[in-house]
Amino acid sequence: MLRYMKKDAADAVEIVKALKERALDLGASDIFLSAGSKPSCRINNKTIFFDDEPPVTNALLEFYLMAQLGAENQGVLKDRTEYDFAISSEDSGKRFRANVFWQMGGLSIVFRYIPEVVPSFEQLNLPNQIKKALDYKNGLVLVTGAMGSGKSTTLASLVDLINKNYHKHIVTIEDPIEFIHHNELSLIEQRELEIHTKDFSKAIRSCLRQAADVILVGELRNLETIQAAITAAETGALVLGTLHTNGATGAVNRLIDVFPSDQQNQIRTQLADVLRCVVWQTLLPLKNENKRVAAFEILFQNYAVSSLIRDNKTFQLDSVIETGQMDGMVSMKKTIEWLLSNDLITQDVAHRTLPQDFTAPSMPQQ
Secondary structure: OOOOOOHHHHHHHHHHHHHHHHHHHHHHHEEEEOOOOOOOEEEEEEEEEEEOOOOOHHHHHHHHHHHOOOHOOOOOHHOOOEEEEEEEOOOOEEEEEEEEEEEEEEEEEEEEOOOOOOOHHHOOOOOOOHHHHHOOOOEEEEOOOOOOOOOOHHHHHHHHHHHOOOOEEEEEEEEEOOOOOOOOOEEEEEEEEOOOOOHHHHHHHHHOOOOEEEEEEOOOOOHHHHHHHHHHHHHOEEEEEEEEEOOHHHHHHHHOOOOOOOHHHHHHHHHHHHHHEEEEEEEEEOOOOEEEEEEEEEEEEEHHHHHHHHOOOOHHHHHHHOOOOHHHHHHHHHHHHHHHHHHOHHHHHHHHHHHOOOOOOOOOOO
């Protein structure tokens, strides 16, 4: 049991460090420190409390932030209700993305663990056909999915693959910087919102004057950022970004619907020309194991896809994905069927993932 009644910031840093290390030893992806509650962590999408620990105090979190944010950011939480930053442990090298926010009991901090080494395609079990997206000289490549589905990790793996195999100039725009990349064949420059730039859309437009071949945008979160990303993709850069949507069709519709109705025809035309690939991913619990497996849907641009987007018939994209295997496409339905047929997930999980019209295939007799 750790004691929280300490008197200075150095003590707070050591206490928080110990809690994070304990959570990581248990295989946690996230660590929750909430004033008034016992420390907890997320393991395989379940929140687990440290029942042998006392509730976290607001003083502990204030001392910790005093040490970590630095003098220039001491007053940041007085002006905001939440704040994002990334932090590396000097002795262990472990890196975390952190979100600080106010709640009824006081301060809270959520830490997301970021592995020191970018996971490879093989380690992530990514479908091999996604590598095809990296052969494009320009255009828009999207990785979509719910929060916590591994979108940032997949994008980092794509950037790492470019870095190892292509002579490119890569600029990342993140909030905050997560994985740290080191130059190999490519030059990589990483920019963090609030520290290196004040605005996603302005940073994307600046990339065009920085001769960037590849632009990674941490999140396409609003109209201005999406418009800037599409323009950059038209101008000649390969733009990689994330969206919080489910389904390849949902991602396309989200990009269009964010614009006013009088601009949507123009955006459809632009998107039909620049969209190269959409990857929808989700993490599902493995049957009989306390682990998760990734499931994917992949859409690649072809003549049919471009025509349906341009003609406002995106509702037909699911049919193109189902029949587009020769172009590297795969539907989430096909992926779920494969996971079921290999006895990796339960039928209940399959129905929760595809609840609308999914009929699970009959399982072979044992």
